[in-house]
Amino acid sequence: MTAFQTLLYYCYTPIAEAEQFAADHLAFCKSLNLTGRIIVADEGLNGTVSGTREACAAYMAAIRADERFDRLEFKIDDVEEPSFIKMHCRYKAEIVHSGLRDPHIINPNQRTGKHLEPTEFRDMLDRDDVVVLDVRSNYEHNLGRFKNAVTLDIDNFRDFPEKINELAQYKDKKVLTYCTGGIKCEKASALLLHHGFSDVYQLHGGIIKYGKEAGGENFEGKCYVFDNRVAVDVNRVNPTVVSTCRNCGRTTPKMINCANPECNEHFTQCDQCGEELQGCCSVECTTHPRKRTYDGTGYYVKVPQPVNKA
Known part of the structure; x- marks a missing residue:
């Protein structure tokens, strides 16, 4: 058993006085000697933190005790050493930068693609009426991606809205979106629905949860992560290298x-x-x-x- 863990999580939920929450949350994380990177916005919380097993357990208990985060799920990795050097917790306009800030158009708390659990996602991958859409950036999908996935030429997720017209050819398909942990799919799937895609799904918990619960089957290559591990293995069933x-x-x-x-x-x-x-x-x-x-x-x-x- 390793001495440390890394927690990946997000939650779209209204946070009142979010800027003050970010400052208080930073102090709390430091009191547990956690390291990591957390983004706080009026729309929710997005973070990766790392520390001892005891510190991570205390952090998860505190988050779960807050009713605003009752839908939040932690993806937990055992690691040999902390995955960050420092602790950052910052207030920003969005918890994932997309430029989609009009809640009347995109609101993950009201309308997103249908969530698929990892085994459900796996079972739909090879269907003829399905297209699998990677909503991540170039450097991420170049390292690893699902077999036969459609990838987009984007350097940042904020470029995703500009690619909607390129995806119009898939409007008669079931569109299965995926990303690292699920956070980008919440807005990407909502935007697809807004633009007339009628049958949109998203991989609940993203690639990381898929690796843990479905063995990573048919995910080719490695998964890019935003900490000092840089890349992690996902596929324990039929692994390959594509980069x-x-x-x-x-x-x-x-x-x-x-x-x-x-x-x-x-x-x-x-x-x-x-x-x-x-x-x-x-x-x-x-x-x-x-x-x-x-x-x-x-x-x-x-x-x-x-x-x-x-």
């Missing part, structure tokens, strides 16, 4: 951030090219004066920049 090194084309499951901090691009790179390019995506990036030291992981802790108070 290739950006630089040489070899098959590789390894994803890193470019060592040039001004580039910081997420990309897949084999170990050989990583050593040759010092963890950079290109020769040009290797010459940057602030290039970070590549330690083989390709994960870098953000260093706070001085604030000019003048």
